[in-house]
Amino acid sequence: MNIGIIGAGQLGRMLALAGYPLGQRFVFVDLDADAPGAQVGRIIPGRFDDPAALARLAEAVDLVTFDVENVPQAAAEAIAAKVPFFPPPAALGAGQDRLTEKALFAELGIPTAPHAAVDSQAGLEAAARQVGLPAILKTRRLGYDGRGQLRLQAAADLDGAFAALGGVPAILEGFVPFERELSLVAVRSRNGETACWPLAENTHEHGILRQTRAPWDDPQLQALAERHLRALLDRFDYVGVLTVEFFLLEGRLLANEMAPRVHNSGHWTIEGAVTSQFENHVRALLGLPLGSTAAVGHAGMVNFIGRLPALEDVLAIEGTHYHDYGKAARPNRKLGHCTVVRASAAERDEALRRLEALA
Ligand SMILES: Nc1ncnc2c1ncn2[C@@H]1O[C@H](COP(=O)(O)OP(=O)(O)O)[C@@H](O)[C@H]1O
Ligand SMILES: [Mg+2]
Missing domain, CATH: 3.30.1490.20 (ATP-grasp fold, A domain)
Known part of the structure; x- marks a missing residue:
C-alpha cells in the first residue's frame, strides 16, 4: 500500500521506518523539502492545510494519516471523502481545542483539572x-x-x-500539584481490535518532554487509564494510535490532553515493547492484527532538545539506541532521542543518569 502522511516530522519519519518492513510505501506533505521524513519518503511540497497539496497526496496514495495535529478538520474531511483517512477527522478536531477537548473528557466521565x-x-x-x-x-x-x-x-x-x-x-x-505525569498510548485497528501499552512516567522541562520511563507498574491505575482510553476510542470509532497525558494526584488520574497520534512519550516502545506504537499505528490503518504491546524490560527515553550529544559518547553506554531526526539545531527543538532497556528499574535508572549527563 501507499500510505500518505501529512507532515514529515520525526513522527512521520518513524512511522515510515516502522512500515517499510511490512512492505508499505510512504509519501509526505511538508513545506520543508529537508524535513526528517524527506530522507525516507517522497515529499509533496505544501503546508499541512494547503488544499492543492493535500489533493495531490490523496491521489497518490491508498490511505492518509498525519503526524501534525493541526490539520484543519475540514481539510481532513475533504481527504476522507476521497480515500480512507485515519485517525478519524472528528477525533483530530476534538483534540485541537483545549476547551472542547475538556468538555469531551467530562462527557466521558474522565476527570480533568x-x-x-x-x-x-x-x-x-x-x-x-x-x-x-x-x-x-x-x-x-x-x-x-x-x-x-x-x-x-x-x-x-x-x-x-x-x-x-x-x-x-x-x-x-x-495548577495541578501533581505527584507524577503519566501517559497512556492506545491503539485501535480498522477491524475493531484494541490494545494499550503500559503506562509511562514523563518528566517535562519548561513544558517540553525530557524523559520517559516505562512501564509504570500500577495495575489499578493501568486499568483506570485503559478505561478512559477505551471510552475515547469507542466514541470516535477510532483507527490508529491515541495518547492521553494524565496528572497523577492522590491516587487519581486527571486527564491533561489527548493527542490523536503517535506520541513522544511512546518512543520507548520502539525498543522497549514487543511492538512499537509506530508499527501498530501502521497495522491499525491497514486492518492487520495488532502486535503485542507488552514491555520487554524497563525502558528509559531521553529527548535531545536544542543540541545533540556526540554519537560516540552516547553509544559508549552499552545498549543505547540512538535516534537522530536529521534536523538543524535550534533552541528548544526536539532533535533526537535515545532509549535504553534494562532488566531492572534500578539498572535502567543508572543508565538514564549517565545519558542525562550527556543530553
Ligand atoms: N494544569 C496544569 N497543572 C500543572 N502543570 C501543568 C498544567 N498544565 C500543563 N502543565 C505542565 O506543562 C506541560 C505542558 O502542558 P500541556 O498542556 O501538556 O501542553 P503541550 O500541548 O505544550 O504539551 C505539562 O506536561 C505539565 O508539565
Ligand atoms: Mg502536553
Missing part, C-alpha cells in the same frame, strides 16, 4: 475567581511543547495576561 474559558481580560479575572490561583492560561488552539501558555502565580500576574498571550481565545486551568 478545574478550568474555565477566557475570551477577554475581564473574563480572565472572572475565571481566576472561579478556578483559583496558581493557574495556567493556555491558548485554546495551536499550543505545543509548552508554547502558548502563561503561568499565573498571584493576582498581580493577571494584569495584561490575556493580551500577553496574544488576545486569542484561551482557557484558564487550575
Whole structure:
C-alpha cells in the first residue's frame, strides 16, 4: 500500500521506518523539502492545510494519516471523502481545542483539572475567581511543547495576561500539584481490535518532554487509564494510535490532553515493547492484527532538545539506541532521542543518569 502522511516530522519519519518492513510505501506533505521524513519518503511540497497539496497526496496514495495535529478538520474531511483517512477527522478536531477537548473528557466521565474559558481580560479575572490561583492560561488552539501558555502565580500576574498571550481565545486551568505525569498510548485497528501499552512516567522541562520511563507498574491505575482510553476510542470509532497525558494526584488520574497520534512519550516502545506504537499505528490503518504491546524490560527515553550529544559518547553506554531526526539545531527543538532497556528499574535508572549527563 501507499500510505500518505501529512507532515514529515520525526513522527512521520518513524512511522515510515516502522512500515517499510511490512512492505508499505510512504509519501509526505511538508513545506520543508529537508524535513526528517524527506530522507525516507517522497515529499509533496505544501503546508499541512494547503488544499492543492493535500489533493495531490490523496491521489497518490491508498490511505492518509498525519503526524501534525493541526490539520484543519475540514481539510481532513475533504481527504476522507476521497480515500480512507485515519485517525478519524472528528477525533483530530476534538483534540485541537483545549476547551472542547475538556468538555469531551467530562462527557466521558474522565476527570480533568478545574478550568474555565477566557475570551477577554475581564473574563480572565472572572475565571481566576472561579478556578483559583496558581493557574495556567493556555491558548485554546495551536499550543505545543509548552508554547502558548502563561503561568499565573498571584493576582498581580493577571494584569495584561490575556493580551500577553496574544488576545486569542484561551482557557484558564487550575495548577495541578501533581505527584507524577503519566501517559497512556492506545491503539485501535480498522477491524475493531484494541490494545494499550503500559503506562509511562514523563518528566517535562519548561513544558517540553525530557524523559520517559516505562512501564509504570500500577495495575489499578493501568486499568483506570485503559478505561478512559477505551471510552475515547469507542466514541470516535477510532483507527490508529491515541495518547492521553494524565496528572497523577492522590491516587487519581486527571486527564491533561489527548493527542490523536503517535506520541513522544511512546518512543520507548520502539525498543522497549514487543511492538512499537509506530508499527501498530501502521497495522491499525491497514486492518492487520495488532502486535503485542507488552514491555520487554524497563525502558528509559531521553529527548535531545536544542543540541545533540556526540554519537560516540552516547553509544559508549552499552545498549543505547540512538535516534537522530536529521534536523538543524535550534533552541528548544526536539532533535533526537535515545532509549535504553534494562532488566531492572534500578539498572535502567543508572543508565538514564549517565545519558542525562550527556543530553
Ligand atoms: N494544569 C496544569 N497543572 C500543572 N502543570 C501543568 C498544567 N498544565 C500543563 N502543565 C505542565 O506543562 C506541560 C505542558 O502542558 P500541556 O498542556 O501538556 O501542553 P503541550 O500541548 O505544550 O504539551 C505539562 O506536561 C505539565 O508539565
Ligand atoms: Mg502536553
